[in-house]
Amino acid sequence: MSKELKIYEMYKLLYEMYGPQGWWPFIKSGYDKGNYKFDKTSDEIFEVALGTILTQNTTFKSVVKSLQNLQELDALTASSIKKLDLDILKLAIKPSGYFNQKSRYILEYISFGESLDGRVPSRDELLSVLGIGQESADSILLYGYNQGEFEIDAYTKRVLLELGFIDEKAKYRDMKELMQNSIKEFVKDEEELVKVYQEYHALIVNHSKEFYSKKPYGVGCMLKERFSC
DNA sequence: AGCCAGGCTACCG
DNA sequence: CGGTAGCATGGC
Numbered sequence: 001m002s003k004e005l006k007i008y009e010m011y012k013l014l015y016e017m018y019g020p021q022g023w024w025p026f027i028k029s030g031y032d033k034g035n036y037k038f039d040k041t042s043d044e045i046f047e048v049a050l051g052t053i054l055t056q057n058t059t060f061k062s063v064v065k066s067l068q069n070l071q072e073l074d075a076l077t078a079s080s081i082k083k084l085d086l087d088i089l090k091l092a093i094k095p096s097g098y099f100n101q102k103s104r105y106i107l108e109y110i111s112f113g114e115s116l117d118g119r120v121p122s123r124d125e126l127l128s129v130l131g132i133g134q135e136s137a138d139s140i141l142l143y144g145y146n147q148g149e150f151e152i153d154a155y156t157k158r159v160l161l162e163l164g165f166i167d168e169k170a171k172y173r174d175m176k177e178l179m180q181n182s183i184k185e186f187v188k189d190e191e192e193l194v195k196v197y198q199e200y201h202a203l204i205v206n207h208s209k210e211f212y213s214k215k216p217y218g219v220g221c222m223l224k225e226r227f228s229c
Numbered sequence: 230a231g232c233c234a235g236g237c238t239a240c241c242g
Numbered sequence: 243c244g245g246t247a248g249c250a251t252g253g254c
Contacts (some may be wrong), residue, residue: 005232022237033253050253051235053236055234055235055236056235056236056237057235057236057237057249057250058235058236058252059234059235059252061234061236061253062234062236062252062253063235078232092254094250094251095251095252096251096252097234097249097250097252098236098248098249098251099249100248100249100250101248101249102249102250120234130240131237132234132238133236133237133238134237135235136236137239139235151235153235153236154234154236155237169244185237201235206234209234209235213233213234214233216231218240231254232253232254233252233253233254234251234252235243237248237249238246238248239246239248240245240246240248241244241245241246242245
């Protein structure tokens with residue numbers, strides 16, 4: 001089996017095992033797993049960016065707590081967060097850690113968002129925002145703007161490494177191209193491709209929480225048993 | 230008690 | 243360029 005086919009087959013197996021993940025459970029719109037909403041409102045897109053920043057090196061459970069805190073303050077939109085007292089904002093996002101950095105990142109992102117005037121940002125534009133690195137840029141583009149940008153995270157690298165698809169010195173772009181080129185061989189429809197990117201990344205994270213969180217990695221992982229190189 | 234979490238920036242050589 | 247300390251709280 002080619003490397004590319006293995007990567008696509010791994011997606012199918014993960015989807016079979018866990019089902020649709022429906023990432024970014026939009027608090028305000030009640031996001032429904034598997035029911036894809038390809039035209040998100042600007043408030044929903046902002047919530048993706050907000051969640052993306054909060055979740056940096058943090059468990060999503062903590063992020064949900066922060067988002068709930070903001071919701072209680074009626075501050076889940078860019079304009080409402082901007083009106084918050086800085087100390088209140090920091091207190092609300094405190095459960096997610098790094099609240100000094102992240103509060104700044106959020107405010108930086110808000111002013112960046114205003115400069116867009118409704119336009120879809122390019123990846124480079126996103127990367128120019130303080131606090132937005134490669135993964136966050138791809139997260140915002142993939143889940144917020146439904147663009148075909150695969151998101152690589154620490155789990156993805158861990159899995160690809162453990163299964164022998166990459167070596168230790170693989171860079172973000174290497175892994176992203178491997179995933180995208182592999183999936184593109186088998187998924188031709190553009191909208192379906194984005195959906196697969198969204199689900200695949202989420203499925204990897206979900207799967208990795210069980211099999212790739214503690215060493216030794218991959219014990220009992222069926223991907224490792226069936227698709228190792 | 231110690232390690233990890235759905236990273237990123239700043240600063241080092 | 244590549245490598246790494248610092249950021250902070252919460253869960254197990």
